[in-house]
Amino acid sequence: MARRGPGGPASLAPCAAALLLALGVEAALAPPEICQECPGSVQNVSEVARYCKQTPALMLHARCCLNQKGTILGLDLQNCSLKDPGPHFPQALTAVIIDLQANPLKENLTDTFRGFTQLQTLVLPRDVKCPGGIKAWDNVTDGKENRTCLGQRNLCNDTRDPALCPENGSCAPNGPGLLQCVCADGFHGYKCMRQGSFPLPMFSGILGSATLAVSAALWGTQRRKAKAS
Structure with a gap:
């Protein structure tokens, strides 16, 4: 029987397994769509980046700060030309800090943040009010070009x-x-x-019975029409 050389199928099996494992890990760590709502990545001077670097277990990926399970704890969508955060925004319900400054956002964002109970720091354009008003936050500070809502009450x-x-x-x-x-x-x-x-x-x-009855009635109607034609 001929011996298999070092480049034979047997030696390629471990490499193939390692490649499949790497691809599986990469797919498992694929960030939610909201993290790629606009191009680029979180800048080092961003408040989201500073928050993320305070905990070694957290990591920056695209526009998000994620924990090891891929849960969003920080989201930086500043300077993305957004009139609203987009349909994928509810994916960031677990976020503790969100930066939306330098965007032409609509003024009333209360319904946009429905369910964001973990949010403690929100950075907005200077002319946009904090969702829920002043009473919804422990502190609201105004900068030159932004407004920061701190401590959700x-x-x-x-x-x-x-x-x-x-x-x-x-x-x-x-x-x-x-x-x-x-x-x-x-x-x-x-x-x-x-x-x-x-x-x-x-x-x-x-519900199932009602759906079945309606489906049967429609099928019967269509069948009669087909025979008549």
Whole structure:
């Protein structure tokens, strides 16, 4: 039997396995789309870069600061000619710091930051107000060309309106200046008045039956039309 040389198939197998592993790791670490919303990378003088470098476990990738799991903790989209942060912006819900300065942003951004409960530092163009207003932040500072919103406040601690949430619900933050009512365990539905878990199997069965009936009716109608023609 002929012996395989050093460049034979057997010697290539480990190299192929290593290449596949490297490609798999690269795919697993592929950043979310929002990190590539505009070209370039985070500049060293950026507040996002400074935040990211404070923790060795964090890394800069494109326009994002990511942890080892690929979760976004910082996002720098400054000077990207953005009128709004774009459809991929909710991917940054976990961000602690976001920089949007030097963009022609629309003025009212409250709904844009719905769900951004972890956000503690937000840098905006000088003429754009902090989402939620001054009361939604511990401190608002104005620079020459930017405005910085610092320390998102939990407004649930400030409101004493008993009608805000139902008896079986509790107040929870939902982004700068935004609140939501969360039903207590065992309650759901309108004003959290229904007790017990949501009947998902029954709901799915009803929805499936209705969909099947409509599909059958449409199929029958189309078949009759085909025969008639």
